[in-house]
Amino acid sequence: MSYLDNVRVFVRVVELGTLSAAGRDQRVTPAVASNRIKELERHLGVRLFNRTTRKLSPTEHGHVFYQGAVKIIEAVNEAESAIADLSGNPKGSLRITAPLGLGRRLIAPGIPEFHDQYPAIEVRLRLTDRNVDLLSEGVDIAFRLGVLEDSNLRMRGILNCERVLCAAPSYLERRGIPATPEALIDDRHDCLLLRYPGSKEYFWMLQTPRGLRKFEIAGPFDSDDGDVLTEWALEGRGIVNKPLFEVKQYINEGRLAVILKETPPPGIQLAAIYPHKRFQDPKVRLMIDFMAERCQQLIGKMLD
Known part of the structure; x- marks a missing residue:
């Protein structure tokens, strides 16, 4: 197992609270996620989590390591994005969320077409009418109907919907x-x-x-x-x-x-919401551009 993979799982366990949720997020089984945490603890020589039957909470060592681990992941992501931008070959994963109705009608059907154009980009779509916290849940883009209330996020308007x-x-x-x-x-x-x-x-x-x-x-x-x-x-x-x-x-x-x-x-604004640092990632720009054009075309046809 790579050390970086272990760190990624650790970060998502802290943010999501359980091994199963972190495993789903990283596309590994809970057993694999657990082994990666144990390997990381052996390497560091400290216990990173307090374990209960329902949830894992970081120890004092875990809190300290999390602050540094997040910076490591962000630095690697930014470096990979810079290389992808220069090479014209974006790759990696994108975490996207949208409301159920909007997602089913407009976003989900476009994902396969986007992947056909950019086969090295993995798209992880979550549909929910719950107001997802992009920062704490590690989401790259949220397509939403509504206004931006979080100053830590950025918004690109797509269409004003009657x-x-x-x-x-x-x-x-x-x-x-x-x-x-x-x-x-x-x-x-x-x-x-x-x-x-x-x-x-x-x-x-x-x-x-x-x-x-x-x-x-x-x-x-x-x-x-x-x-x-x-x-x-x-x-x-x-x-x-x-x-x-x-x-x-x-x-x-x-x-x-x-x-x-x-x-x-x-009217209500259809918009793409994203953490401000994420827009430097070419994958994020490509997805927003793709879905903005698609949504404008499809909604126009629905209203004809």
């Missing part, structure tokens, strides 16, 4: 069509909520004659998967707030109807 409120005709026949945003609350309409652990109090922002306003809506159930909300809306279970490109097909088919057209949600 959003709509919509519901199935069966729901609107049963519950009535809201005439104003206030009716969502006053008439106690069932709004379908996207939530995940740690999410904030739920509300919708709508554009009104008095400007952008917050409406604290409610509903009988929620999900951390945006596609589940769409399915519930199609079944007539409530009103959903979605990017237009995700529901345009259902609107054209008459399965969903847009409501409150005069007071819609504001």
Whole structure:
């Protein structure tokens, strides 16, 4: 086993907390990950982790070694990136994340084509509607719908996406069509909520004659998967707030109807988010350029 591979596994165990998670991240079995940590401990002559049944936490020696190990990995990555940039032959791995709906429709289908163009680049895609911490989870690029809130990250805007409120005709026949945003609350309409652990109090922002306003809506159930909300809306279970490109097909088919057209949600930015140092890596630049062009083309076709 190479010493650098052992260090890489060690860093990911510290960041992810378990051997199994670090093993998946590094594409090795938990047994191999465990052996690499043991080999590293033998080499250093110290214990790097306190071991419990559920999680590994770094010892004092482990904390000290982690600070230096991260710098080692960053230096090697930067050196490899510089060589790849000069040689025109980028290689290595890219860790990418995206929301479920966006990832399934736009990002995942493009990965094989990207790999065909750059066969030496391995792409590791994780789809989740959870707000992934790029720095702590070692992610190179996140494709997201929303705004940048972390000053340690950088954003490249790809496209401003129109959003709509919509519901199935069966729901609107049963519950009535809201005439104003206030009716969502006053008439106690069932709004379908996207939530995940740690999410904030739920509300919708709508554009009104008095400007952008917050409406604290409610509903009988929620999900951390945006596609589940769409399915519930199609079944007539409530009103959903979605990017237009995700529901345009259902609107054209008459399965969903847009409501409150005069007071819609504001558009939402589709963007690539990345740690500021990562953009020096040619793999990151290539992936962002590739997906930006692809997303713009595909969303344009969906909205035709």
